[in-house]
Amino acid sequence: MSQVLANYEEQLANAKMPAGKKKVLITSLKLFANNGFHATTTAKIAKEAGVSEGTIYKYFSSKDDLLAKLLQPILMEIKNNFFSNLDDKTDLPSLIKFIVTDRIHFIEVNFDFIRLIFQEILTGQLTDKSYQDFFSGNDGIFAKLKEFQVNFPEINSVLTPPQITRIFIGPILTYVLQNKLLGLPVNNDDLELIQKQIIANLTFKY
Structure with missing residues (x-):
């Protein structure tokens, strides 16, 4: 992973936010970077993060909203x-x-x-x-x-x-x-x- 993404991942890891939201953001960052946005489903994000899809939608209104919050x-x-x-x-x-x-x-x-x-x-x-x-x-x-x-x-x-x-x-x-x-x-x-x-x-x- 590039230094930009590695730096941001470290920031996320140290950020003060609910654990579920942090897991979703860190996992989404990796999956979007490695597989692309459109090839990454919220189901895959939830599975990789060890949370439910409901947890994703608790913090983000859509996958597009999740991406915008990351970008x-x-x-x-x-x-x-x-x-x-x-x-x-x-x-x-x-x-x-x-x-x-x-x-x-x-x-x-x-x-x-x-x-x-x-x-x-x-x-x-x-x-x-x-x-x-x-x-x-x-x-x-x-x-x-x-x-x-x-x-x-x-x-x-x-x-x-x-x-x-x-x-x-x-x-x-x-x-x-x-x-x-x-x-x-x-x-x-x-x-x-x-x-x-x-x-x-x-x-x-x-």
């Missing part, structure tokens, strides 16, 4: 992990290289759950609050990108945080999707190209 804190865990160890990068090329190489690995390791999150956003299962906090909260992605913009003045000051997000996400996500979903060949030259593309778009004077 919201996982979004925060992913955000915090994704932006860790970036403060020691003193120049923009080093920062971009680290994000492209190390964070692509991070996305690939956590891909099953990240894909699940995207699916739930597209199908409307995640509430607006869930992903608004992820992007626009006080410690969200946009706030962190604004800090980068201040720390690296060569980044075009006209760019907004959503625009910077697209500059990063576009080539990185396309690379990962080609590799993980389509099985298209990728190599180190692709990573170097992505780094150049991101730097060029961040520093281009519009």
Whole structure:
């Protein structure tokens, strides 16, 4: 299991909540990550957790509600992990290289759950609050990108945080999707190209 999910599982284990609810959340986390949301029934969750299906519906109105309750804190865990160890990068090329190489690995390791999150956003299962906090909260992605913009003045000051997000996400996500979903060949030259593309778009004077 990836570090993000392992960290969250530890948080759940130490959380103050009814034992039955904790068992359901921890078991659901493992089953959704390993088998996928749609292949995991509430009956299987109940059996693996050693509780009745009634216990699941005591705390969650539906399997979708259970997933949403799991995903919201996982979004925060992913955000915090994704932006860790970036403060020691003193120049923009080093920062971009680290994000492209190390964070692509991070996305690939956590891909099953990240894909699940995207699916739930597209199908409307995640509430607006869930992903608004992820992007626009006080410690969200946009706030962190604004800090980068201040720390690296060569980044075009006209760019907004959503625009910077697209500059990063576009080539990185396309690379990962080609590799993980389509099985298209990728190599180190692709990573170097992505780094150049991101730097060029961040520093281009519009």
